[in-house]
Each structure stands twice: as structure tokens, then as C-alpha cells.
Amino acid sequence: MSVYEKYETVVGLEVHVQLSTKSKAFCADDTRFGARPNTHISAISLAYPGTLPRLNKKQVESAVKLGLAIGSKINQESRFDRKNYFYADLPKGYQITQDASPICIGGQLTINANDAERTIRIHHIHMEEDAGKSIHDMSPKSSFIDLNRAGVPLLEIVTEPDFRSPEEVDVFMNTIRQLVRYLEISDGNMEEGSMRCDCNVSVRLKGAETYGERCEIKNMNSMRFARRAISYEVKRQIDLIEAGGKVQQQTLNFDPVTGITTPLRDKEDAHDYRYFPEPDLPPVHLSDSFINNLKTQMPPLPQELFKQFTSKFSLSDYDATLLTEEKETALFYLDLVKNTPHHKAAANLLINKIKPYLNEQKSSVATFPLSVKSLADFIQLIEDGKVSNTIAYQRIFPALIETPTQTPLAIAEKLNLIQNADEDFLQQLVQEVIKKYPDKVTTYQKGKKGLIGFFMGEVMRLSKGKADPKATNALLRKVLEKQ
Ligand code: ADP
Ligand code: MG
Numbered sequence: 366m367s368v369y370e371k372y373e374t375v376v377g378l379e380v381h382v383q384l385s386t387k388s389k390a391f392c393a394d395d396t397r398f399g400a401r402p403n404t405h406i407s408a409i410s411l412a413y414p415g416t417l418p419r420l421n422k423k424q425v426e427s428a429v430k431l432g433l434a435i436g437s438k439i440n441q442e443s444r445f446d447r448k449n450y451f452y453a454d455l456p457k458g459y460q461i462t463q464d465a466s467p468i469c470i471g472g473q474l475t476i477n478a479n480d481a482e483r484t485i486r487i488h489h490i491h492m493e494e495d496a497g498k499s500i501h502d503m504s505p506k507s508s509f510i511d512l513n514r515a516g517v518p519l520l521e522i523v524t525e526p527d528f529r530s531p532e533e534v535d536v537f538m539n540t541i542r543q544l545v546r547y548l549e550i551s552d553g554n555m556e557e558g559s560m561r562c563d564c565n566v567s568v569r570l571k572g573a574e575t576y577g578e579r580c581e582i583k584n585m586n587s588m589r590f591a592r593r594a595i596s597y598e599v600k601r602q603i604d605l606i607e608a609g610g611k612v613q614q615q616t617l618n619f620d621p622v623t624g625i626t627t628p629l630r631d632k633e634d635a636h637d638y639r640y641f642p643e644p645d646l647p648p649v650h651l652s653d654s655f656i657n658n659l660k661t662q663m664p665p666l667p668q669e670l671f672k673q674f675t676s677k678f679s680l681s682d683y684d685a686t687l688l689t690e691e692k693e694t695a696l697f698y699l700d701l702v703k704n705t706p707h708h709k710a711a712a713n714l715l716i717n718k719i720k721p722y723l724n725e726q727k728s729s730v731a732t733f734p735l736s737v738k739s740l741a742d743f744i745q746l747i748e749d750g751k752v753s754n755t756i757a758y759q760r761i762f763p764a765l766i767e768t769p770t771q772t773p774l775a776i777a778e779k780l781n782l783i784q785n786a787d788e789d790f791l792q793q794l795v796q797e798v799i800k801k802y803p804d805k806v807t808t809y810q811k812g813k814k815g816l817i818g819f820f821m822g823e824v825m826r827l828s829k830g831k832a833d834p835k836a837t838n839a840l841l842r843k844v845l846e847k848q
Contacts, residue, residue, distance in 0.1 A: 369600065372569065372571065372599075373569055373571045373573075374531075374566070374599050375526050375528070375567045375569060376528035376529075376564055377524050378522070378523075378538075379522070379523050379562060380523075380561075382520045382522065382541070382545055382551045382559070383558065383560070384423070384519065385550065386421055386427070386518055389405075389410065389421065389494070390421050390461070390493075391494065391516055391646075392418070392516060393407070394410050394516065402509070403512055404513065406512045406513065406515070410456070410512055410515050410516045411456050412456035412458075417645050418461060418643075418646055421518055424520075425492070425649060427518075427548070427551075429659050430550060430662075430663065431520060432468065433656075433659065434666055436472045437471050438469070438470045438471050439468070440468050441651045441653075442650055443463055443468040443651075444466040444642060445461050445492075445643035445649075446464040446643055447460070447462075447639075447640065447642075448460045448461075448462045449640075450638060453499060453510055454496045454498060454510050455497065456497070460493060460496065461494050462521075466648075468490060468491060468649065470489050471486070471488070471489070472487040472490075473487055474537065474540060474544075476533065476536045476537050476540050477536065478536040479533075483527070483529075485525070485527045485533075486527055487525070488523040488525050489523055490520055491520070492519070493521055495514050495515065495516065495517040495518075496514070497514055497515035498510070498512075498513075498514050526565065526576060526579075531595040534588075534592070534595060538562060538588055538591070539588070540667075541560070546691070546692065547666060547667055547692045548664065555587060555588070556586070560586070561586040562584075563584065564581070564582045564585060566581075566599060567579035567580070567612070577606075578613065578614055579612075579614060580602070580613075580616070581616050582594050582595070582619050583616060587621075590621045593619075593624060594619035597619070597626060614632045615628045615630070615632070616630050616635070664692060665696075667689045667690075667692075670685075670689045670699075671685045671686065671689050674688060674695075674698070674712075679709070680709065680712050687716050687720075688712060688716065693730050693731060694720065694730060697715065698711065701740055701741065704737050704740075704741035705744050705745065710744045711741075714740065714744060718758055719733065722762075734766060735766065735769050739769065739772070742772055743761065743765065746773050746774060750786070750834075750835060751777065751783050753825075753830055753834065756784075761773055761776050761777055761782065764776045764780065782831065784830075784834075785832060786836040791824075791832055791837055791840050794827050794832060795820075795824060796844075798820055798823045798827065799820075799844065801823075802820075809845055817841060817842065817845075820845070
């Protein structure tokens with residue numbers, strides 16, 4: 366057993382989710398990403414003396430929705446605190462956050478990593494604001510500051526130290542991303558920094574009851590980097606312990622170029638944030654009716670839909686995963702199966718034809734031109750054996766997109782694609798094929814029954830896809846046996 370196998374990885378996350386509200390957490394400034402630097406900066410964002418914060422209702426609603434989705438207890442009397450520190454991108458000199466009394470308490474999220482179900486407990490979710498952005502790589506001599514982001518609303522999800530591998534962290538972050546998109550509270554876009562996490566990492570001997578000392582890797586906004594950072598850090602800590610050393614509690618930075626973590630600060634010079642209650646904002650009182658009203662607005666959640674798709678519609682885990690990735694696809698599927706009993710065929714159509722089509726067009730189901738009724742008819746046409754799956758996908762689907770007002774049947778007829786099960790029609794084709802390949806007929810009759818596929822293919826080709834496969838197959842077998 367390698368020395369590394371003696372140890373268990375332990376990780377806890379602090380996930381920051383940037384909310385997609387129109388305005389900032391405590392003022393009306395625009396929150397849009399990518400605007401010219403320092404254009405969305407009112408006196409409040411710049412913390413001019415005498416300005417006062419005012420809470421954004423959307424931020425509160427977003428927090429409650431996320432809390433409801435993961436089974437948190439909603440704190441009906443939460444409070445804001447000031448977290449004091451000095452930095453050039455923090456005009457106020459403090460961040461408004463929630464420390465002692467956050468808006469959501471507890472909760473959990475079940476994830477599926479490495480084919481095992483794992484439950485990650487949530488410690489709490491709190492509301493806060495973002496700082497501005499310091500830019501250190503534009504000039505060799507100066508740093509730049511963009512305050513557009515100062516005051517943008519965030520939710521911070523703090524988990525218990527329940528992760529046991531970097532893969533679980535990765536899956537969890539993707540699950541959160543999917544969830545906030547379903548709830549329409551954030552775009553979950555990691556590249557633009559809408560989701561980032563701090564990873565608290567420690568190791569302990571397998572079977573040990575207490576946790577080891579932890580280090581915190583700051584600000585991971587790529588899951589690929591986060592996995593590498595955690596793996597590196599676990600190895601570093603084990604090597605240190607095995608060499609007789611002790612892990613010191615530290616805040617670390619991960620450098621994706623070198624692949625190593627380096628200390629930003631250790632425990633001795635850890636910030637003393639001097640938290641105290643924010644005097645400019647009253648406690649957030651949430652009435653029962655406010656919470657109940659949000660409950661009624663909750664969309665179906667991905668994990669519920671996954672269960673419904675696999676049990677009620679008997680889809681495979683694979684299909685159900687693909688269909689529930691995005692809410693609009695899942696809802697479209699639900700709409701479609703209201704119109705057709707062929708659940709698997711509907712899943713196939715959505716996964717193999719409609720989604721690739723939409724990707725290609727860079728559009729979404731919201732603007733897809735075909736109605737679910739028409740798609741249901743399309744599926745029925747195949748199920749009734751009027752057209753083959755291939756012909757339907759390759760010929761009828763594109764024609765239907767061109768003229769969405771026509772029925773799939775009308776198009777199939779117009780293009781002369783209706784499959785033919787007529788005995789005379791098929792007999793002619795079968796005879797032609799048999800005459801063409803006497804050797805293969807003999808081989809078939811000597812017992813190589815697998816050749817039926819070859820004969821089928823030939824008849825199909827001759828008929829330009831119009832021969833009814835079931836009837837052709839039956840006829841071929843009959844004729845071949847007789848000869
Ligand atoms: P603090 O108050 O010092 O920030 P918390 O107890 O609130 O510390 O924990 C912050 C984060 O660190 C949480 O995500 C938690 O799960 C994680 N964490 C705490 N202890 C450990 C540990 N020993 N190993 C890994 N993660 C830990
Ligand atoms: Mg912390």
C-alpha cells in the first residue's frame with residue numbers, strides 16, 4: 366500500500382455565486398458583465414460619505430429560492446454585518462455580509478460521483494456584496510481598478526467538510542451551477558467569474574475521528590484547476606506529515622502554470638475582520654407569506670425531473686441526465702410527452718436531432734419553430750412504420766423546419782417517402798436482389814442466417830428507403846427458405 370493510500374482527503378467549500386439581478390446589492394447601479402471599466406459606479410458604489418445602502422429585494426428572493434431548493438431552514442430574521450479590511454478595490458473599507466445570522470441555515474445536496482451517491486451537508490448560505498476588481502497585468506508599473514463589480518450581489522454557500530475527493534468537488538460545483546440556472550438566479554458562468562469557490566483542504570489517516578489541520582485555496586474559478594489544486598495540496602500535506610512535519614493553517618494561492626500552491630498568509634497574520642452589525646441596514650424580516658409566495662414560484666428541480674424521467678418515462682440514466690442538463694430542454698420534453706406515448710422515441714428525437722440542430726443554429730428551444738404537436742405526429746409517423754427512422758430524420762425533419770405549418774404526413778407524401786408494404790412491390794425488389802447474389806443465397810441456405818441483414822440492406826437501397834422493413838424482412842425470409 367502506498368503511503369498516500371493511508372490517508373483520506375477532506376474538503377469543505379465556500380462557493381460564491383454572483384446573482385443575475387439587474388441592479389447591485391445596495392444601490393441601483395447596473396450589474397452587467399463586460400461594460401467599460403468604471404461606468405457603473407454611483408456615489409453609493411464609490412462609498413461617498415453620507416450615502417446609505419438599500420437592500421435589493423431580488424437578492425433576498427434569490428437566497429430564499431436557493432435555500433428552499435436545498436432544504437435549508439429559512440431564517441426569518443437575518444442580519445447584515447460589516448467585514449472590515451483595507452484594500453484598494455474596496456472603497457468602503459468594509460464588505461457588507463452576513464456573519465452571525467445568515468439567511469439560510471443547514472440543508473443538503475445529494476451528488477453522484479464515481480457511481481456513488483454522496484450527501485453534502487450545507488452549513489449555511491449568506492448574502493453579501495462583491496468587491497471591485499484589481500488588474501495587475503496590464504502595465505508593468507501600475508495596477509488598475511475597475512469598480513463596476515463593487516457591490517454586485519453574491520450568495521455564499523458554505524458546506525460542511527464532507528467531500529472526500531476532487532471529483533466530488535467538481536460534481537458538486539456542476540450540480541450547483543445547474544441548480545442556480547434552473548432557479549434563474551445566476552448564469553453560473555465560471556469563466557466570467559459568476560461562480561468561484563474557496564477550497565478548504567485537509568488530510569487525516571483513514572479511520573481517524575478528528576479532522577486534520579486545513580489550508581484554504583482561494584478563488585478557484587475553473588473546476589479543472591480546482592481538481593489539480595486539491596490533488597497537489599493533498600499530496601503536499603501528506604508528504605509534510607510523513608516527513609515528521611505539521612500542517613499549518615494557511616491561506617493559499619494556486620498557480621495553474623506551475624501547478625503548485627503557495628501561501629498568501631498564515632494564521633498569525635490572518636485578518637481580524639472586526640465584524641460588527643451593519644448599522645445602516647435593518648434586520649431582514651421575512652414574513653410567512655413572502656416565503657410561501659416564493660415556494661409557489663419554484664420550478665421543477667433537476668433531481669426531481671431526473672427521477673421522473675427514469676421512473677415514469679423509463680428513460681436510461683444517460684438520457685435523463687442529458688435531458689435535465691438545462692431546464693428549458695427538460696420542460697420541452699415534458700411538454701412533448703404530453704402529446705405522445707412514445708417516451709423513448711421522444712427522448713431520442715430531442716437528444717439526437719433537435720439539440721444538435723439548436724446547437725448548430727446557436728438558438729434555443731424557446732425559438733424552435735416546430736410545435737410539440739407536430740413533433741408528436743412526426744414520431745407517430747415512424748412508429749406506424751410509414752417512414753423509416755433514417756428517412757424521417759434525414760429528409761422529413763429538415764423539410765418540416767422549412768415549412769412548419771405542414772403536417773409531417775403531408776411532407777412525407779409530397780416527397781414520396783411513405784414506406785411501401787405492398788406485396789407485389791416488395792416481391793419485385795426481393796427477386797431482383799436474389800437474382801443478383803446467387804452465391805450469397807446458397808451461403809444463407811447453408812445456415813449463415815446473419816446474411817439477412819445484407820439482403821435487407823440491398824432491398825432498402827433499391828427501394829430508396831421506401832420498402833417497409835418489417836414486411837421486407839418477413840418476405841425475404843419466406844422466399845429464401847423456399848428456394
Ligand atoms: P472559519 O469560520 O474559520 O472560516 P469554518 O468552520 O466556517 O471556518 O469553515 C470554513 C470552511 O472550511 C467550511 O467550508 C468548512 O467545511 C471547511 N472546513 C472546516 N474544517 C475543515 C477541515 N478540517 N478540513 C477541510 N475543510 C474544513
Ligand atoms: Mg470562512
